[in-house]
Amino acid sequence: NAGVTQTPKFQVLKTGQSMTLQCAQDMNHEYMSWYRQDPGMGLRLIHYSVGAGITDQGEVPNGYNVSRSTTEDFPLRLLSAAPSQTSVYFCASSYSISGENEQYFGPGTRLTVT
Amino acid sequence: GENVEQHPSTLSVQEGDSAVIKCTYSDSASNYFPWYKQELGKGPQLIIDIRSNVGEKKDQRIAVTLNKTAKHFSLHITETQPEDSAVYFCAATLGYALNFGKGTSLLVTP
Secondary structure, eight states: OOOEEEEOSEEEEOTTOOEEEEEEESSOOSEEEEEEEETTTEEEEEEEEEETTEEEEOSOOTTEEEOOSSSSBOOEEESSOOGGGOEEEEEEEESOTTSOSOOEEOOOEEEEEO | OOOEEEEOSEEEEETTSOEEEEEEESOTTOOEEEEEEEOTTSOOEEEEEEETTOSEEEETTEEEEEETTTTEEEEEEOSOOGGGOEEEEEEEEETTEEEEOOOEEEEEEO
8 A cells, every 4th residue: 555645745836837736545535635734833724525526625725726536536736826835735534534533644745836 | 613722832851751742622522632743754643542532542652631621632652762753733623624733843852
């Protein structure tokens, strides 16, 4: 099992550019989520999904889009990058859709927007 | 939504001493409280969790206590070792969302 994989590991964008952060898991988990981690802020939930075709917003969804066409993949799209989106992004998955079980985190994507 | 406060933000202990990290939460409906450890350059990893119907849980050198009345829970690490140095996050689940505290940077000095 590869677990949760994220690509790329590092990315630099210019303001206004768009990009997609990739996330995949091979554990057949129904629940997947995206967090951003900023210094002194902990991890904040951006979007989550409880199964293919079902997504919902978390605490900080503005500026991000998600879709879930398969159980394995949960990409995060930045439509028009802004410096405020400079952060480390983590994808996570869990076998339980309730969120009340262990979440497995990927290694993260460090994004810088200039 | 749920608000999770975590203290202290930094903690330095000598090897062999105990470390305690405390968290409070705001919504009494929260019923699952995990603790994650994050090493430098890696994603968080679950180290222990507790559910609302349990007051204490132990796993070797790590223990978590929960006081539902006061809405606070704590992580206790005994006989600390240098490899315990990391950032620790508490969290509380409300519905589908996992709400994290801001983290505690623990440094264990030999």
